[in-house]
Amino acid sequence: MNHRQVLESLSGLLLVLFVAMISGTVVSVALPQIIGALNGTQSQFTWVITASLLASTASTPIWGKLADLFDKKLLLQISIVLFTVASLACGFAQNAGQLIAFRAVQGLAMGAVQILAQVIIAAMISPKERGRYNGYLGAVMAVATVGGPLLGGLLTDTSWLGWRWCFFIAVPFTAVALVLLAKTLHLPDTRRTGVSIDYWGATLIATGVSVLLIWVTFVGNSFAWLSWQTAAMAGGGVVLLALATWVETRVKEPVVPLHVIRRRTPALAILASLAVGMAMFGGSVFLGQYFQTSRGFGPTEAGLLTIPMMAGVLLSSTISGRMVSRTGRTKPYIMVGLIVLTAGFLGLSTIDHATSLVLISLYMLLVGIGVGMSMQNLVLVVQNTVPLREIGAASGAITFFRSLGGTVGVSVLGAILANQVTANALEGLAKAGVPVTGATTGKIGPNLGSLPEPIQEIIKVAYGDATGHIFLVSAGIAVVGIIAAAFLKPATLRDSLDLPSEPKQEATASA
Structure with missing residues (x-):
């Protein structure tokens, strides 16, 4: 495929990838209205997000392996149709149980789209040229993750649309992407005979x-x-x-190729990607909650306040991608990105309920720049070490571990935040002379509407002062990413689609 054909195919890939990625976070600010309308419980509230994350994370390496065994274009088309049907089903759900089940199916398709887009780009473009295209890919993925809450807030706050459009909005875009890819995506038939599926x-x-x-x-x-x-x-x-x-x-055909992830370069890249995963998910989830619960902004305003992070990701991933393609080197950009990411987390670790929004915007910009410079370049490092026939499984492995790190990170940081909020709130209530009982403790949470005004203020301060603690933990994890990246062997990206040597020789050289 020439440059024009690549761009035409890329437009369809990026469109469907953006819609799939944004569906994971678009419901985050709309969940109170969704669960209220469907008469759901607090447990179901959590599962609306968890179901899609579980299905997406767990299925990623499987889709990656299938991409090595079967027609990549056909697999992508199947996943787009599955995602479209699941999105429609979510929008028409009549109770919380149905919504959770349909979200799990949607998550299955999300995992497929995320990994297949990367695999198809790898099958079209050599690693060296892939840098600038991966810059576009990284920008779309990160902006979708951070921008989901903004879109969800806008749709939910628009009276003539409502929360169901958080799901319906995907359908026209996936339909357009399906038509674009059918016309523009032309890949060689890589189906293999005698395939054994694990x-x-x-x-x-x-x-x-x-x-x-x-x-x-x-x-x-x-x-x-x-x-x-x-x-x-x-x-x-x-x-x-x-x-x-x-x-x-x-x-014979393992889903996760252990001989790949045991090598030094892929193993270190996977470890570093865990920090980036936590940055993507933790930043969008907890900063949105901070702006709404502690600072009193609405869903749409909270989404708008995350624009500096989106801008940082968009600019840095695009610019660094072009520079990687020009030089053929990835390690310097990964190192700088992770250092900037750590600096952003350290800045966010100092925020409280009264921190200047200008300072917070600066710290978010640093986090966005760090994510943009490191996220897709880490995938590129792994793809550069494997032959074309293993590109799907290798890409699936690093994407799987990044998603796993992000999901676990959100859960752990959420537990730290909840404990710190409770401790801060109890301390504030005691200072204010409010009797602290079991019933009082049970009311400490983000739903402040039912509490008296003085207690609301105490809880807001508790949330604002507790948020910095979780970003201090994130900074510590990002340091682990810096150490892992420091041990990456400097390598020049290859110009060819496939390895010039035999896989066994490459395995020895990369060990």
Whole structure:
């Protein structure tokens, strides 16, 4: 495909990727209205987001492997149709149980679109040229993650649309993308004969990851860290993943190629990507809550206040992508990006209920720049080390671990935030002379409307002062990413689509 054909295909890929990514966060600010309209419970409130994240994260390596075995274009078209049908079903859901089930199906398609877009770009463009195109890809993914709450707020606040359009809005765009890709995307037929699909490995990986993510989501709230539920879920998840590892070492076509992720470069890139995953998800989720709960802004205003982060991602991913294509080097941009990301987190760790919005915007800009410079370049590092026939599985592996890190990070940071808010609120109530009882503690949460004005102010201050703690933890995790990236071997991106040498030789050279 020439440059014009690549751009035509890329427009369809980026469109469907943007819609799929934004669907993961577009409901975050609309959830109170959604659950209220469907008469749902607090547990169902959590599961509307968790269901799609679980399905997306657990299925990512499976879709990546399928892309190595079957027609990539056909798989993408199937996933787009599945996503469109699931989005329509979510919009027409009549109760919270139906919505959660349809969100799980939507998450399955989201995982497919995210990884297949990267795999198809890798099948069209050499790693060196892929830098600038991956810049566009990274910008779309990150802006969609951060911009989802803004779009959700606008749709929910518009009286003649409402929360159901958080799901319906995807349908016309996916239809256009389907037509564009059918006309413009032309890939060689890479289907292989004698294919054996690793059903056992896929099932064990998906189940093990799901069990662990369910445990992380509910531990500390529904049950204690030291409890039989923790032993059963955490222990069971570890056992299932251990069995999956055993299976993956013995099957002909493993879902996750262990010989790839055991190499030095992919292993270090995966470790560094965990920090980027936490930045993407944690930044959009908890900053939006901070602006609404502590500073008193509405959903749309809170979304608008995250624009500096979106701008940082958009500019840095586009510029760094072009520079990577020009030089063929990735490590300097990854290192600078992770250092800037850490500086942004350290800045956010100092915020409280009265911090200047100008300062917060500056810190968010730094976080956005860091994410944009590092996210897709880490994927590119891994893709550069594997032959074309393994590009899907390798891309799926790093995307899987990044999503897993983001999901676990949000759950852990959420638990830290909840505990810190409770401690700050109880301290504030005691200073104000308000009797602290079990009933009072139970009312400490983001829903402030039912509380008296003086208590509302105490809770707002508690949220504002607690938010900085979670970003200090994020800064510490980002430092781990810097250390991992520092040990990456400097390498020049190849000009060819495939490795010039045999996979075995490359494996030895990359070990």
